[in-house]
Every structure is written in structure tokens, then in C-alpha cells.
Amino acid sequence: MYPEYDRVVIKVKVRVGKVIMINNQNHQFQKTWHDHGFQKDSHTVHCRTLRTTDTNMNWAEDDFDPPPGTFRLGLSKPVDGRTYVMYHGTTRACAEDIQKSGFQQSSDGMLGRGVYLSRDLQKASRYPIDHPESDRVVIKVLVQVGKVIAINDQKHPLQKIWHDHWYDTAWVPPGGGMVPSGLEEDCVWDPARIQIIKIINPT
Incomplete structure (x- = not known):
């Protein structure tokens, strides 16, 4: 060794x-x-x-900003207790508020309450969907995921109540039909698990 x-x-x-x-x-x-x-x-x-x-970081999932035209081969389920680079798409104004006051839980969504993120930059860069691209930014963050549950269908019994069963993060696998884009999604219950790294502007 x-x-x-x-x-x-x-x-x-x-x-x-x-x-x-x-x-x-x-x-x-x-x-x-x-x-x-x-x-x-x-x-x-x-x-x-x-x-x-840093042995707490997961090398395989760290974001190393792959060159243009290069893509990850796949994204596996986040491993309990590890720290991952994730992304949150939002407007410029909301990004400023988040930088000042931190993330806040969404009151509801596909996975219920929490902060919605993705390890897939392509997914995050699409949001907010109803805003022009010139007004969108992506917040790059580090997330300590805690205990993770996979929510892989719309009728999952814990789809919106996973935190009541002691999970910290809910994960929607890519390609599972849960979201129209087919890209992965994560919902983190506690905003304190999220550390902002930087703001990525569209280029």
C-alpha cells in the first residue's frame, strides 16, 4: 500500500x-x-x-469541468456520507439572495420539501425553464449528502416523506422516467449541508 x-x-x-x-x-x-x-x-x-x-471527497464524482465534447459515462447513486459537487440553476437575482442568505427549502416539488440540485450541470443549466438563458446562472456547490434514498418511480411510497424516515437526500436516477429530461435530480433536506463554491454564468 x-x-x-x-x-x-x-x-x-x-x-x-x-x-x-x-x-x-x-x-x-x-x-x-x-x-x-x-x-x-x-x-x-x-x-x-x-x-x-481530502479523503471525504469522492474522486469519481468530483467535478473537474470536462473539456467541450466530453461527457461522464454515467452517474451512480450518491454514496451515504460522501461529499459531492452539485449544481443549482436559478436566476441572477435569486443567486444574489442565495449568496447573501444561503439556500432555503422549496415548500414543495416532485420530492417534497428541500433544496433541489443535480450533479449534472446540463440539468441545472436548464432552470428556471421559463426564464431566458441570459437571466440564468448555475450555483456550483459542495453537498454532504448524509443518508440517501433512491426515488425511482412516481408512486414510490416515500416520494415526499423520505425525511420522515431519516433520509437526508432523495435521489432520482437518470433515465428513470421521473423527469422529462431523463437527467438525475437530488433533493437535500437541510440547507446547512450545502456549501456554495461559485456562480457559473452562461457562455
């Missing part, structure tokens, strides 16, 4: 080619996937070395 001070993370941009999912130890193509036309040699076109000493 190497001590943490001697570890680094190499950030790369990868053109993945044709992808296959290997989802169990007995998969028929587990070690022969390239023989069936899937890409073996990833083409690295960008490289950067990153250092970190």
Missing part, C-alpha cells in the same frame, strides 16, 4: 469507441470483449495530474 501523500490522480480525456457492459464475473466476454469488436486501446488526447488530501 502506498501512503496517500505519494498518490496522484491522472486526469485524461478518452475516446471510448464501442463499449460493452461487463456486469457479472461469469460474463461470456469478460476477458475476450476486444475479440468481439469492442475497443481495447483508449486514445488519450488530454492528460493532467491531480493531487488531493
Whole structure:
């Protein structure tokens, strides 16, 4: 085992080619996937070395602002107790108020009361939907998610009462049909779990 001070993370941009999912130890193509036309040699076109000493941060989900045309392959369920970069789309005026006074719970919504966020910048940048893009900004934040529950359908028994069952964050998975965009959504009950990093303006 190497001590943490001697570890680094190499950030790369990868053109993945044709992808296959290997989802169990007995998969028929587990070690022969390239023989069936899937890409073996990833083409690295960008490289950067990153250092970190914060073991509470989840490296796989940290936001490293991927280059244009580069996308995350997927977003898994937030892990209980970890800290994630998330985004909140709002108007310029509301962003100023949030910077001064902090986030406030929404009185209601798809997941009930809480602060609505997403780890997907694309999702957050669409809000507020009824405002021109020139008046929108995205607030980039750190969130300590606490105990997380996945709400994966509109008839989930805890859809709006999850906090009554001792959950701190409700998570809607991407592609589950809960939201028209198909992108993930998070609802954080306690605004004190949210730390503002910066304001992102549309470019």
C-alpha cells in the first residue's frame, strides 16, 4: 500500500469507441470483449495530474469541468456520507439572495420539501425553464449528502416523506422516467449541508 501523500490522480480525456457492459464475473466476454469488436486501446488526447488530501471527497464524482465534447459515462447513486459537487440553476437575482442568505427549502416539488440540485450541470443549466438563458446562472456547490434514498418511480411510497424516515437526500436516477429530461435530480433536506463554491454564468 502506498501512503496517500505519494498518490496522484491522472486526469485524461478518452475516446471510448464501442463499449460493452461487463456486469457479472461469469460474463461470456469478460476477458475476450476486444475479440468481439469492442475497443481495447483508449486514445488519450488530454492528460493532467491531480493531487488531493481530502479523503471525504469522492474522486469519481468530483467535478473537474470536462473539456467541450466530453461527457461522464454515467452517474451512480450518491454514496451515504460522501461529499459531492452539485449544481443549482436559478436566476441572477435569486443567486444574489442565495449568496447573501444561503439556500432555503422549496415548500414543495416532485420530492417534497428541500433544496433541489443535480450533479449534472446540463440539468441545472436548464432552470428556471421559463426564464431566458441570459437571466440564468448555475450555483456550483459542495453537498454532504448524509443518508440517501433512491426515488425511482412516481408512486414510490416515500416520494415526499423520505425525511420522515431519516433520509437526508432523495435521489432520482437518470433515465428513470421521473423527469422529462431523463437527467438525475437530488433533493437535500437541510440547507446547512450545502456549501456554495461559485456562480457559473452562461457562455
